[in-house]
Amino acid sequence: MAGNAVGFGNFLRFPVQAVQNGGGAFIIPYLVSFILMGIPLLFIEWSSGRFGGKFGHHSTPFILQSMDKRRIWKYVGVFGIFSNIAIAAYYCYIESWTMSYIYHSLAGSFDGLSQYAVAAFFADYLDLSTTTTGIPYEALVFFLLCLALNTWILSKGLSAGIEKVAKIGVPLLILFGIFLAFKGITLKAGQDHAVLDGTVGLNFLWTPDFTSLANPKVWLAAAGQIFFTLSVGMGSIQCYASYLKERDDVALNAMSAGWMNEFVEIVLGSAVIIPIAIGYLGIDKVIELTNIGGLGLGFRTMPYLFEQWGPVLSAVAGASFFGLLFFAGITSSLAMGTPGMGFMMDEFNWSRKRSALAFGIVVLLLGLPTIFFFADGVFDEYDYWAGTVSLVVFALLESVLFSWIFGLKKGWREITSGADINVPIIYRFIIKYITPVMLILVFTGAFLRPAGDNWSNISLRGWKLHNESILGQLTHQGAGPNNTWFAKSFYAETAGIVDSVYTDNKNKFYLRTSAVDESGRLVLKVYKYKPQHHQLLVEKGDMIAAGQVLYIGKITNRVFYLDMARLLLVALFVAISILVFIAYRKQLAERRKNI
Amino acid sequence: MNTSALVMMVTVESIVVVLTAWFFYKVLTAKPKPEPDSYSENDNDPR
Numbered sequence: 001m002a003g004n005a006v007g008f009g010n011f012l013r014f015p016v017q018a019v020q021n022g023g024g025a026f027i028i029p030y031l032v033s034f035i036l037m038g039i040p041l042l043f044i045e046w047s048s049g050r051f052g053g054k055f056g057h058h059s060t061p062f063i064l065q066s067m068d069k070r071r072i073w074k075y076v077g078v079f080g081i082f083s084n085i086a087i088a089a090y091y092c093y094i095e096s097w098t099m100s101y102i103y104h105s106l107a108g109s110f111d112g113l114s115q116y117a118v119a120a121f122f123a124d125y126l127d128l129s130t131t132t133t134g135i136p137y138e139a140l141v142f143f144l145l146c147l148a149l150n151t152w153i154l155s156k157g158l159s160a161g162i163e164k165v166a167k168i169g170v171p172l173l174i175l176f177g178i179f180l181a182f183k184g185i186t187l188k189a190g191q192d193h194a195v196l197d198g199t200v201g202l203n204f205l206w207t208p209d210f211t212s213l214a215n216p217k218v219w220l221a222a223a224g225q226i227f228f229t230l231s232v233g234m235g236s237i238q239c240y241a242s243y244l245k246e247r248d249d250v251a252l253n254a255m256s257a258g259w260m261n262e263f264v265e266i267v268l269g270s271a272v273i274i275p276i277a278i279g280y281l282g283i284d285k286v287i288e289l290t291n292i293g294g295l296g297l298g299f300r301t302m303p304y305l306f307e308q309w310g311p312v313l314s315a316v317a318g319a320s321f322f323g324l325l326f327f328a329g330i331t332s333s334l335a336m337g338t339p340g341m342g343f344m345m346d347e348f349n350w351s352r353k354r355s356a357l358a359f360g361i362v363v364l365l366l367g368l369p370t371i372f373f374f375a376d377g378v379f380d381e382y383d384y385w386a387g388t389v390s391l392v393v394f395a396l397l398e399s400v401l402f403s404w405i406f407g408l409k410k411g412w413r414e415i416t417s418g419a420d421i422n423v424p425i426i427y428r429f430i431i432k433y434i435t436p437v438m439l440i441l442v443f444t445g446a447f448l449r450p451a452g453d454n455w456s457n458i459s460l461r462g463w464k465l466h467n468e469s470i471l472g473q474l475t476h477q478g479a480g481p482n483n484t485w486f487a488k489s490f491y492a493e494t495a496g497i498v499d500s501v502y503t504d505n506k507n508k509f510y511l512r513t514s515a516v517d518e519s520g521r522l523v524l525k526v527y528k529y530k531p532q533h534h535q536l537l538v539e540k541g542d543m544i545a546a547g548q549v550l551y552i553g554k555i556t557n558r559v560f561y562l563d564m565a566r567l568l569l570v571a572l573f574v575a576i577s578i579l580v581f582i583a584y585r586k587q588l589a590e591r592r593k594n595i
Numbered sequence: 596m597n598t599s600a601l602v603m604m605v606t607v608e609s610i611v612v613v614l615t616a617w618f619f620y621k622v623l624t625a626k627p628k629p630e631p632d633s634y635s636e637n638d639n640d641p642r
Contacts, residue, residue: 024600031607199596206600247628256618263615267608420625421618 007332009229015273023204025212029222041232046250047414049241059343079394080235084336086386089366096146098326105318119300151360169327181271192308201278216445224388233391251419277301347583376561396439485560
């Protein structure tokens with residue numbers, strides 16, 4: 001299970017979340033979330049999974065149903081299948097990046113590139129119209145290869161074999177991580193083209209900022225990261241635990257898997273990518289890179305570090321790092337396949353092969369938009385709704401069910417039954433009161449976050465929402481004037497001066513504006529346009545106001561792609577709910593027949 | 596590194612390392628569970 005927990009969350013997602021949420025501002029909510037939400041939820045999920053398994057259930061809809069007979073819990077349990085499939089859709093894409101970077105490391109694609117060129121290489125890789133290997137649509141090809149491999153392993157029931165390989169692969173990744181952490185921390189400005197010491201990155205991450213404790217956005221990101229990295233709020237732990245015997249331990253399993261994961265994330269994850277990325281690119285550039293999409297920071301920075309070790313060692317190090325990361329990733333993506341497959345096999349008597357194929361097809365349909373419309377925000381949209389918000393919602397509901405409806409008296413007995421450790425009694429109090437209250441606070445705060453984080457503005461007559469609040473995201477508040485699906489005019493999102501109009505010689509045209517914000521920092525905004533479809537109305541040197549028309553023509557705004565991504569996620573949720581309903585009716589009919 | 600960052604990092608990482616090692620030790624030394632039928636030879640046989 002530690003093999004499943006150690007994955008991209010540790011090395012790739014954690015640094016990006018930390019950078020996006022202010023470094024030191026992130027680490028305190030993150031740690032508090034682990035102690036007060038992560039560990040209790042591990043206890044809840046391991047024990048409720050084993051409990052549901054006693055009745056022959058191996059997926060969350062009917063595991064939750066076994067804890068309380070009210071019908072609603074079946075549909076709450078849908079989250080436990082939905083999140084796995086939706087996350088797998090973009091997780092497999094990240095997995096395919098590691099696969100292609102093994103190839104690129106061995107092929108010497110990064111030889112002689114500057115740190116900025118290595119960062120740009122990743123952007124080119126994701127752009128389907130550019131090829132870095134000569135293979136057309138290479139990002140798509142690697143994704144299809146990766147998904148086919150996952151589907152094949154699942155269909156053959158070889159996940160156990162992969163787990164065995166991971167038992168060697170994950171410790172090797174940890175050892176290699178220790179070595180890279182040493183290289184990251186000892187990085188010196190001026191050596192090997194580094195612009196800053198590695199310790200600058202550590203300062204950025206570890207200097208505590210207690211003001212973040214009042215910022216719900218950071219709490220939501222911290223809680224989302226804890227859930228993602230521990231795989232809680234997802235349904236895969238319940239699925240795994242449902243196959244345990246009644247007398248098997250769950251408490252020590254939960255604690256050891258949780259703390260091993262934190263060791264890899266806090267001790268290694270924090271000491272590898274952040275010090276190296278900031279050392280080579282500087283804090284501002286790293287923040288900018290994390291804001292332009294996904295979990296790609298490691299791909300934009302690590303190859304450059306390896307390149308400093310000479311052509312042979314860089315190829316070995318690159319292939320080893322991305323290869324081991326691939327193994328860590330595939331154990332997690334295979335675990336994401338099991339709840340949905342288990343559900344179809346249990347409830348509809350589908351064969352393993354058929355269930356795996358269905359999983360592969362659904363992930364393909366959901367995954368293709370993340371590849372074709374990556375730059376339009378589809379990937380990040382999946383990560384936000386399926387990889388963050390859904391996990392928090394499901395965790396909140398299952399913690400209420402476990403503590404207040406199933407009852408903590410029974411729940412505590414489930415946690416401690418067969419336990420190989422003495423579970424600290426304080427967790428009885430935490431699970432009953434602190435965890436549900438924290439989850440409610442985090443979710444409500446993130447849902448209704450006011451503009452400027454000024455909580456005194458909240459009143460019964462309403463208040464202006466923050467663009468990044470869940471409600472603000474739902475209503476595309478941050479899109480400004482470009483908030484329709486299709487338009488004939490494209491408007492400037494911020495005021496500034498047009499400082500350049502340029503092309504990157506790949507048939508892509510850009511317009512850049514610059515302005516200085518209140519804190520004296522230069523704010524650059526880049527807009528893409530297509531001369532064959534758009535007529536530019538501004539030129540270099542023009543002062544423009546926010547909301548001013550930049551170009552006219554046939555325009556498809558970003559909100560269109562975001563809404564389509566949401567529709568796909570909603571369609572998936574509804575489809576699983578319908579299947580749960582049919583399975584429930586089938587169970588009722590079978591019971592009547594038996595009577 | 597500045598002092599507050601160093602104190603924070605060393606404290607948090609020490610706690611994480613010690614607890615991870617302790618739980619790992621507990622896993623390695625956990626006694627195997629007695630079989631319901633006290634006979635383990637047939638555990639892998641199909642039922």
